[in-house]
Amino acid sequence: MSAFHAVTGLVLGMTDIVPQLLDWYGRAQRDLPWRRPEVTPWQILVSEFMLQQTPVARVEPVWLAWIARWPTPSTTAAASPADVLRAWGKLGYPRRAKRLHECATVIATEHDDVVPSDVETLLTLPGIGAYTARAIACFAYRQRVPVVDTNVRRVVARVVHGRADSPASVRDLDDVAALLPDGPDAPQFSVALMELGATVCTARSPRCGVCPLTTCAWRANGFPEATTPVRRTQRYAGTDRQVRGRLLDVLRDNDSPVPRAQLDLAWLSDTAQRDRALDSLLVDGLVEQTADGRFALAGEGE
DNA sequence: AACACGTGGGC
């Protein structure tokens, strides 16, 4: 087969992706609360923060309670960091909660309580990076911008490039931009791409039997294994991260400052590590020390 | 450009 034909076949196949994916999404999409039409850009932003590295199933109940309590940036900004950290609960990576609170403050005070709609401005906000900025522009403001998360990256690696997966690359945006349909379907296409990666074209056991796409370079190539070894996942047991988690757990459970001795109970095996973890929580602004030397969640009592 | 940063479910 000539290179020309190979390329032509690829291009024709790619154009079919749009209707196939949109049709599939129309019947197979999950009913996620942040996708409902009445949800505001701010509430979508909150969902995106929570979904950074955290599964949908764990986010859902927390998001529901959160937006009922703090529906806007200004109401969120008015809450204390301690209350925000508590509402975040055990979603993980509590620095995200801190940044969400900071993000609310900036939007409330500098953007008239309105979430910015352009990617450029969104990128200046705390906790918002390349993915989240585009997700908000696309899902909240219906803009035709490529949205690349881990799901999209994997689907494109497989369907377009015939590889099992691919590491993040500066070319990801161009790859996805090339697939994006013109007109109002672009945002729907992007969610559909993510949805396919999340529910069908999954990392572990892809369900190719129910895939709506008739053209897939990975399948055509015989499902080759990943060539670039995945970076070793970081251990968790025994790390500072685990210690920080234990410490925060104690603080979330106490709405008044706790003495050092009580915190020490949370990690007995390595006192130096415990001190280091506590110090890092203070540095991150997640924890504060009171005048009498006790410890509390940041802004406790505000 | 690696690495730190939580937590829990699945296999």
Place this chain on the structure above:
DNA sequence: TGCCCAAGTGT
């Protein structure tokens, strides 16, 4: 069990 993975960001 222990490892993999989950809508990433900041340094």
